[in-house]
Amino acid sequence: MNSNTVANAYDSSNPALRVLRAFGWGNDILCIGYCTIPTMPMLLLGRPGLQQRRLAVRSTRLLRFNPGDRVLDAACGMGFTSDLMGRQGCVVTGVDLLPQHIQRAREQYARNANVRFVTADVTNLQEQGDCFPFGDAAFGKVHCLEAAFQFGPQGRRAFLQEAYRLLVPGGRLVLVDFVWRTETPGEIDAVDPLRLVRDTWRFEEFEPVHRYRRLALEIGFVPRAALDWTGPVLDRSLRGLAALASCARSPVGRAALACFRPSLRTVTATQWEQFAAVADAYAAVRRETGYAAIVLDKPTQ
């Protein structure tokens, strides 16, 4: 997908994203979040940041990095996770396709001398010339949190190949992504017939988890783990989304939401309905979807 297509997934003129933004999603970190039961009320209070940060911490922990390690944070969004690793002593290059995300990352984390941000397509880093001046085996770790679903099937293969090329022998890739439960990702047509989910978040299909593993083996990686985070990430967040959608369906609920989040006062009844329809469509897609943290090592020789 090109940068204009991806950019639409972060454009808050979309009613569904506008409501989510008002409830705190995507303000400085764009992932869903790792929710524990005691922190679930935070979602409804419009403070998902705690869970989002927890997901970034859990995901980066899988890298097992040491201070001084060179890390590529692929599709870094607005840079939160790159900064997190930089503050722990890694030397981080955060790369994202969208110039507006990279600009925000540079502004927010300018003080962190361990981190630099680059606008580039992570599925094709070899062709990026001066803006990505790194050769083979330039990084000890590669991290990609909740972004590969937007790369498309060919882009995911290309990204895994790029990660392999850029890692030192013995290096590690951690890829956290939505995954399709069966071998046939085209089944998403049946559960998202109006493309409400796909057009909101700008993707075509999720990678089947088995295909990720096969692809990784084919490229030469040694799979170390595939952790199923569907419950804490998808299910608990979707419960929060369903609660918002049920408020959005009644005038009283909508008034309450707008009272709580004044930026929502100008959302029209039609836009609230669109939001609720996207939430319902997401629940249908979820039944065929999981969320996994995949750990892959490049062999030492």
Ligand SMILES: C[S@@+](CC[C@H](N)C(=O)[O-])C[C@H]1O[C@@H](n2cnc3c(N)ncnc32)[C@H](O)[C@@H]1O
């Ligand atoms: C859901 S966000 C996750 C961002 C970040 N990892 C985080 O957790 O905040 C997905 C990001 O992937 C980026 N992206 C999508 N396709 C890309 C590509 N081919 N190359 C680089 N970045 C890409 C988007 O611009 C967006 O910032």
